Amino acid sequence: MLFQPAIIALMLASGLAALLVLASVPFAWTVVRRWNLADGSEAQLRMERRTYLVATLLKIVMAAELAALVLFVFNADRMATLFTGAMCAVGTLKVDPWGFPTLYLKLAVFFLAGCWLVLDHVDNRGWDYPLIRVKYAALILLAPVLVGSAVVQGAYFMGLRADVITSCCSTLFSGGGVTVTSNSVASLPHGLALSLLAGSLAAVLASGAVVLRWRRCGWLHALLSVAAFVIGMSAIISTISVYVYEMPHHHCPFCILKREYGHIGYALYVPLFVGTVCGLGAGIAGWAGRRPSLSTMAPLVARSLAAWSVGGYALFGLVALWLIERSHLILFEVVP
């Protein structure tokens, strides 16, 4: 265990978030079983009022998890000096087996909480709360993820001992790698990665345009958003980061967040994350539009989410393009 302000803050945040959601589970279960709007009893009224609390808490949890995600990566990078051989966040995360699972779980929590908030937002537009059971069932499913994320993070931080020899990004991401996935991601050919990226961005923008124009196919947009997220991340690791570092064998998704590179990573990740979470939300809102009481409101929500999503992906694409354009590294010879 390392006593560090950022670590204490992270443990505090995820512990409290898990506790809050866990504490809402019995209530969620009551809603799933007992919800009945036609009932004018005081118990039903109390239940309705309690939903405001849960929604507010979830908003706070979501905000905290978002902040925690940034803080976690930032801190992992900063702690690299404490571990022999660790040169950036990758090294710190490889110090014990819980590092990367923590990161993945944090990502999952962020996206799931985002989806839940969209669900809540849409449901609140329908006069009969048509999705309330779905929503609270989803909350019950969300709880173990949050608890898991807190526990895994705890295990990770507890297991940290300064000065453990770890692999760093240069050995992890270029040859002789430790993780298979990261390696195969890093060894993705640049041309393939960029064309996949261009293709998926085009697809996701097109499907977003369909949602915007005809207010349908939200599910397709959500699916393509997930694909674009995965491909976007792979492209960052395999190719875009290389352009940023201007070193052909340096593939690291974290170093681009560093000050040395002008924190440029945030300009890539923030739009990508916004695009993805809004794309998922657009899918959820589109699906909710099938309920009669939401048939007018949900497509509107889907539309504005799709607009945000399209904006996010477009910005991501532009930033990526600009990074490639300004780089001194040439990976492709232009034949005149």
Add this chain to the structure above:
Amino acid sequence: MPRPADIAVALFTVAACAVAATFVDAAIGVSDATPRLAERAALVERLGLTDLSLFTEARYTRHLSQADAHAPFQDHPFAIEHFPSGSLVTPPRHQGGH
């Protein structure tokens, strides 16, 4: 008359700018201090010093990294001991070389 909300937003903006200004001030301070830091670093290198002279009250705290494995009054390598700076700084943990 400006509305209170706008005044508040303006005030918060000013305060946020002041926070941003501390970063600028810090950057200026660091660049001002660079020659001084470099000079200190050069002295350290020339003399082969290993530690800061912040903790000079006990004979083993001036050179924290060079302390004995069993320095006097130190019951346990991690014990917080009698001298105030000893409560601030534990003896080095990595004495074995590797």
Add this chain to the structure above:
Amino acid sequence: MIHLTGVKKAFNQGRANEFWALKGIDLHVAQGKVTVFRGPSGSGKTTLLTMVGCLARPTSGRVKLKERDISSLPERFLTDIRRSTFGFVFQNFNLLKGITAVENVMVPAYPLGGDHGALRHRAHELLDRLEMGPKAKSMAEWLSGGEAQRVAIARALINDPQVVIADEPTANLDSARSAQFLDIVAEMKRDGRTILMTSHDPLVAEAGVVDHVVTMRDGVVVEAR
């Protein structure tokens, strides 16, 4: 425009002090008319007004507003309907202390997000019409009973509701002020608004502007004319 069928309301349900304030009300409120509910205190007339005005939901029974069943709407949507359809004048006026009369008038419109300047203009206009223009910048707690009531009326009208609900409007006023209030009611009626009042006051029940009088006792309607 408002139909109540078999409306019942219980407080402290399931506890030892359970109490049924309304025991089955059937009622029709006509549009553009002035209706007065009277009866001894505890007869359930105020509770009935809260049902009609979407302030609370009946424990059982149906409330229909213009053919729309609103009795099982969640609070969120009930509020939506309430703020666009109803304006309230409370017995104790219930002005917010520490802010001016005109700000009190504007408060109900804040969550609607309309243009602030236009809202302020409308609030001043309403106060002027109620002859409260000179007092617009006074703090609410400095106003006399009659003044406070007129501010409360202006507040009730700020979102241009179709229905104005007044609970014991003349309880804290002398006769001259009460007569003045009834003039304001007549004016609101001329504007096409529906007005619902509860009152003990015979002056109110017998006023010329009143179209219907509903008499209640122990949570049931005993007479409607």
Add this chain to the structure above:
Amino acid sequence: MPVWLNRQRALLDFALSSLGRRLGKTLGLAVVYTLIVAVLASVMLFSHAIRREAAQVLAGTPELLVQRLVAGRHDMIPAERLDAIRAVRGVKSAEGRLWGYLFDPAAAANYTLMVPADRVVEAGSAVVGSGVADVRGVAVGDLMSFRAHDGNLVQFRIKDVIDNDSALVSADLFLVSETDFRRLFGVPADRFTDIVVAVRNPREVRTVAEKIDAALPDTRIILRDEILRTYESVFDWREGILLVLLVGAILAFAIFAWDKASGLSAEEKREIGILKAVGWETSDVIRLKAMEGTVVSLGAFLAGYLLAYLHVFHWGAALFAPVLKGWAVMYPEFQLTPFVDELQVATLFFFTVFPYTLATVVPIWRAATVDPDQVMR
């Protein structure tokens, strides 16, 4: 969008006037909150700055130090070990160092006696750090004398005082010639305090260290990396401990905030009831109260951080100096370089705003869900 913006502006207006109506309570809360942020921020800024300072200043520390241990105690190392070390592959050079501590009863202070590698000090003269000069009140040309190991008096004429700018590393230095050092402590000519090793390829430091360790089993080896890392984690650890103690303060404050938020006065409850009755929705009230909270917490955070920044970097960290100084007779005068870290500011924000928000959310919700019809009852 304009509707949304108008609504936020109107709610913010109302939140401010609501705070203004309870000025005493608001100010009390804000002042306590600001102070807590300021103390936390000072701890973080101070320890980070000193950590970075140490890292930068000590970057030129010897790559590799070899010390002899006898029964767990540091002992003088024989000169023939130099050859053994030089024989290890990858070693560029190895030099013996002579340094030690000297307790000066006149000043009740410990000096670090050292034979400098970078300059020649003539026998009988000395170069002293500014702390030594201050504590003994000596200047260039003055005489200082100490009793040697055999009781004889050894005299030094101060030849030079090291510039005050580098006091952070040199305040207690007392640089003497090799002859004087050996005479004073009785160190035989073939013994050194420890050995400084330079390595040809910096990447090989660890391998070289292992080889030396294998060749000379009675030694311990200290790497530059380790020194730097130790300083890093040492200040981290201390900062962490301080923060854990301060978490108590944060908790106390959270309870205080909870109490303030849940102990709504009758007047406040009446206000919320009126707002709900005239057409505010529960979420509007929650938003209003959240805005009130945000104004307080954001204001306190910004003010507290700014105060801490001024305190640590412009007012000389007056609160921490006593802790650091401890009983040290010689304390270097140094101006802390303002290293500020975004991560720290972010952490601080998290630390102070998150608990407050959480502590107030339940009371806010409870207040916001009063029956709208209660004002009629």
